[in-house]
Amino acid sequence: MMRDCPKCGSSQIEEGYQLDKGHGETHVGAFIRGKPDKRWYGYKVAKQDRLEITQYRCKRCGYLENYAK
Ligand SMILES: [Zn+2]
Numbered sequence: 001m002m003r004d005c006p007k008c009g010s011s012q013i014e015e016g017y018q019l020d021k022g023h024g025e026t027h028v029g030a031f032i033r034g035k036p037d038k039r040w041y042g043y044k045v046a047k048q049d050r051l052e053i054t055q056y057r058c059k060r061c062g063y064l065e066n067y068a069k
Contacts, residue, residue, distance in 0.1 A: 002065045005058035012059040017052070029053045031068035 004011050018029035033049040051068035058064075 001067065002056040002058075005061060005063050006065075007063045008058065008061040010058050010060035013056050014059055016055050016057060018055060031066075 002013050005013065020027045020029045029052070031051045031053055032043075032045055033051075037044040054067045054069070056065045056067070
């Protein structure tokens with residue numbers, strides 16, 4: 001995880017996440033393995049291929065780093 005900002009060297013890092021908005025639903029933003037598989041109902045995503053993204057933000061310069069686990 002990000003401890004010091006690689007851009008400005010600050011150690012003031014806060015954890016967060018990004019919201020994805022869909023059709024009346026909100027999700028934590030995710031990384032999806034592989035290529036997009038578009039179907040008539042939307043994108044087909046296998047559960048095991050979806051990894052929620054955690055973000056770390058530098059409070060000094062605003063740099064964001066993403067981790068998908
Ligand atoms: Zn920074």
